[in-house]
Amino acid sequence: AQSVTQLDSHVSVSEGTPVLLRCNYSSSYSPSLFWYVQHPNKGLQLLLKYTSAATLVKGINGFEAEFKKSETSFHLTKPSAHMSDAAEYFCVVSDQGSGTYKYIFGTGTRLKVLA
């Protein structure tokens, strides 16, 4: 069965410092993994996706994530936080070929960026 655990519900960083948002997953098949960002009162926007190609995935706005199968992790990072990065972030897993048509969401990590 699929599952996703976002290890931190809230993360605070200072502007200009690195960001690390942690995600662990469980999958019975070959997973696709995604990170989405949600700004207040907005829908979810795709940041990046892993789909069995390169394990280091680059996304929009300077974010990247590394797929580590041995650790079943897909952590999101950014070298230098910007005020505009303050938002909620969701890690999502989908099993390719499982036929379930479902995407499993983590409970979200709210990122706060301090001036």
Place this chain on the structure above:
Amino acid sequence: NAGVTQTPKFQVLKTGQSMTLQCAQDMNHNSMYWYRQDPGMGLRLIYYSASEGTTDKGEVPNGYNVSRLNKREFSLRLESAAPSQTSVYFCASTTRGGYSNQPQHFGDGTRLSIL
């Protein structure tokens, strides 16, 4: 590019009233989804439609019905609204969930309050 369009954006209902949330996508996607988002719980799947003509229950279907009107449109109906259904509702679509590595595309949400 419209993407996924949800209407209405906001709605206030009284307990026992009914209403239909509309969703339309213009990306020729096969699969469509309805989620609800509640604080601290991420997104939970209400119903999904793997392809035109099919619908299936998700994690929290009680109190809801859906109709896949055609390939573009997927509506969510609350027959007798209850305060527990106060939430933000998101519609999403994707090329072919479960068999592809494509991400979901989300609408901006419908904020529903039930008094």
